[in-house]
Amino acid sequence: MTAEAARVREANSETIAKAATLLQAGGLVAFPTETVYGLGADAGDDRAVAKIFAAKARPRFNPLIAHFPDAEAAATETLFDVRAERLAAACWPGPLTLVLPRRPGCRISSLCSAGLETQAVRVPDQRIAQDLLRAVARPLAAPSANRSGRISPTTAQAVADELDGAVDLILDGGPCRVGLESSVLDLTGERPRLLRPGGLPLERLADVLGELPEAPKAGAPFASPGLLESHYAPDTEMRLDVGEAAPDEGLLAFGPAVPSGAAMTLNLSPNGDLTEAAANLFAYLRRLDAAGLQSIAVMPIPDRGLGRAIRDRLRRAAAPRPEDRRLDRPL
Ligand code: TXA
Ligand code: MG
Known part of the structure; x- marks a missing residue:
C-alpha cells in the first residue's frame, strides 16, 4: 500500500468521527458530496482554510464555498432574501450554491471569501457529507479536491491521485452521483x-x-473569480463537436451512433441520457487523459438541461492553457 493509498478510508461512523476530530483540530479531510469530492477544512479557522489554498495551489483571490447541514445553519452566517429562501426550500439539499451577502459578524474566515463581502454557501445532498457536517458542528470550506485548474475528482482514488500527501484523510463514499x-x-x-x-x-x-438568471457570456471578464477560461484541463489536447476520430485519438462519445476507428472509445451515455453522461464525464476524461493518446475527440453534447454544464466543462477543458498555468501548479 502506498503512502497516499493509506489515507483513503471507507466512510463509516468510525471514520466519520475521526474525520470530524481532524477537522476540529485544523486538519484537511476530503469527503464525497453528490457533485464531486470536496477538500474540507473548518471554515472559521484561518490557518486551516489557508492549508486548502496551499494543497490545491489555488490562487488566493478565488473564494471557497462554505458547506452547511441545512439552510437554517447557512442563514446564521449569510443574509437570505426571498429568492434565496425560495431556492433553499425548493433545491436544498442539492447541487446549488448561493452567493449571498455575509452577515455582519460572520464567523467564516475572510480567506474563505477571498476578502469579498459575499459568501458562497451550499447544503450537499449526500449522507456522508451530511453526517460529517453534523459531527463537526461547524461549516466546512470545501473546494473540489483537485489541484487548481485540473479535473474535479468523482472518486476517492482520483482525490488520492490529485492531492498526494497534502490531505490528512480521504473518506471514500464511492463514485459521486451527479458528477x-x-x-x-x-x-x-x-x-x-x-x-x-x-x-x-x-x-x-x-x-x-420565475425568471431566467443572467448568464455570463463566454470570454466576458469573469464575474466569478473561479471562472478562468482554461480549467478542468487534462494534459492531452481536446477537439470538440467532432463527427469522426483519428486512429491515434481517444473518443469521448455520446449517444447510440458512434464513429469507429478511434484508438480508445468511452461512451458517456449510449442511450443519450444527460444525467448518466454528467456522472461519467470527469472519470472518463481522466481515463482518456491517462492513456497517453495524441488528442481526445469529443462528440457533440446537446445544449439543454445538464448538457449546458457538460458543454461548459468541455469548453474549458479544451481552452488554450495560459502560460502562467504552470505557476498555479506544484513543480
Ligand atoms: O459542487 C461543488 O460546488 C463542489 C463541492 C465540493 O461542493 N465544490 C466546488 O468548489 O466546486 P470550487 O471551489 O471548486 O468552486 C467554487 C466556485 C468557484 O468558481 C468560485 O470562484 C466560486 O464558486 N465562488 C465561491 N465563492 C464565491 C463568491 N463569494 N463570489 C463569486 N463566486 C464565488
Ligand atoms: Mg473546483
Missing part, C-alpha cells in the same frame, strides 16, 4: 446571475425563480 460541480448562483444583485452552470439545470432555477 458535475454545483450550479453557482449570485443573488447579491438585482437580477440573479448564474456564475457557473452545474448539477442543477438552468431550467429548474428559472422555474423556481
